[in-house]
Amino acid sequence: MSRTFKPRRRRLGSRRASLHAELLPRFGLDESGPSIDLRALFEPGSTVCLEIGSGNGDLASYMTRNFPQYSVVAVDVHRPGIARLLDDIDSYSLVNARVVEGDALIFVERLMASSLDEVWTFFPDPWPKNAQAHRRLFTTERIVRLARVLREGGVLRVATDVDSYAISIDRKLRESGLFEELCADRPEWRIETAFERAGREAGRSSTDLTFVRNGVAVNS
Numbered sequence: 001m002s003r004t005f006k007p008r009r010r011r012l013g014s015r016r017a018s019l020h021a022e023l024l025p026r027f028g029l030d031e032s033g034p035s036i037d038l039r040a041l042f043e044p045g046s047t048v049c050l051e052i053g054s055g056n057g058d059l060a061s062y063m064t065r066n067f068p069q070y071s072v073v074a075v076d077v078h079r080p081g082i083a084r085l086l087d088d089i090d091s092y093s094l095v096n097a098r099v100v101e102g103d104a105l106i107f108v109e110r111l112m113a114s115s116l117d118e119v120w121t122f123f124p125d126p127w128p129k130n131a132q133a134h135r136r137l138f139t140t141e142r143i144v145r146l147a148r149v150l151r152e153g154g155v156l157r158v159a160t161d162v163d164s165y166a167i168s169i170d171r172k173l174r175e176s177g178l179f180e181e182l183c184a185d186r187p188e189w190r191i192e193t194a195f196e197r198a199g200r201e202a203g204r205s206s207t208d209l210t211f212v213r214n215g216v217a218v219n220s
Contacts, residue, residue: 016083023086024101029073031102036110042071042096050111050149051075052104052121052137057085058193059122064089064097067189071096075104105142113218114151121158123195123206126165138169140176147178150213157187158211161196161204170209178218179211 029036038048047070054060054074063070065088074085074097082101089097100107124137136142138158150156156179160166173179186208196206 016080016087019087019090020079020083023090024082024099027086027089027098028082029098029100029107030110031100031106033110035112037112038071038073038115041098045069046071046096047117048115049073049118049120050104050108050116052119053124054081054085054099055123055193055195056081057088057099059120059191060085060097061088061092061094062191063189064094065092068096073098073100075100075102075107077102105137105145108145108149111149113148114154116149116154117151118155118157119146119150121156122190122193123160123199124158124165126160126162136168138172140172143172143176143178144218147176147213148218152213152215154213155182156211156213157190158209159186159190159196159206161199161206163207166207166209173209173211178214178216180214182210182212184209 042048049063049070049072051060051072051074054076055078057074057076060072060074064072076082079101082099085097085099088094089099121137126136146156156173158169160169170181174181184207186206187210190208192200199206
C-alpha cells in the first residue's frame with residue numbers, strides 16, 4: 001500500500017521521549033490491527049471525529065478540552081506533535097481523545113463502516129509535482145475509503161492554502177458521487193494553527209470546504 005507521506009522519526013528531547021514512551025501505550029491506537037469500534041472507546045452519543053494530519057495536536061487538544069461532546073482520534077506521523085498531544089491528554093485528563101502515530105489511510109481499514117461522524121483534514125500536503133500525484137490524499141480510490149467509514153449525513157471538512165489543490169479536491173469529491181457540498185465557510189471552532197499562521201504570513205489565504213456524506217453505497 002502506497003503511503004501519502006515519507007515517514008519521519010525525528011529525535012525527541014529527553015522529556016518528550018519519556019512522555020511518548022509512557023503515554024503512547026495508554027492513549028494511542030495502533031495504525032493496523034483487527035477491526036475496532038471507536039464508539040465503544042468514548043462516551044455514548046459523542047460526535048466521533050478522525051483528524052488526518054493533526055500536526056502539533058493544537059486543534060485536537062482545543063476541541064476535546066472545550067467541546068467535550070466531541071471525541072477526536074488524531075492521526076499523524078510527526079512524533080514531536082504526537083508527544084505534545086499525549087502530554088495534553090494526560091495533563092487535562094482528556095477521556096475524549098486518542099492518537100495514532102502512522103498513516104490514516106492504513107488506520108481507516110481498521111474502522112467499521114459508517115462509524116465516524118466527521119473526518120477533518122486541514123492542510124494536507126498538496127504534493128504539487130506530477131510525479132508526486134499518487135501521494136495526494138484526495139484521489140478517487142482514497143475518497144472511497146474515507147466515504148466507507150463516514151456515516152450517511154457525516155461531514156468531511158477540508159482546508160488548504162493552495163488554491164489549485166482546493167479546486168482539485170472540490171472537483172474530486174463532486175465527481176466521486178459519494179459526497180454533496182455543504183458549504184465553503186470556515187467552522188467557527190477551527191483555530192489557526194502554527195502551520196496555517198506561517199502560510200498566512202507568507203501571503204497565502206485558506207479555503208475551507210465542507211462536504212456531507214450522501215446515501216450512495218460504497219462498492220466494496
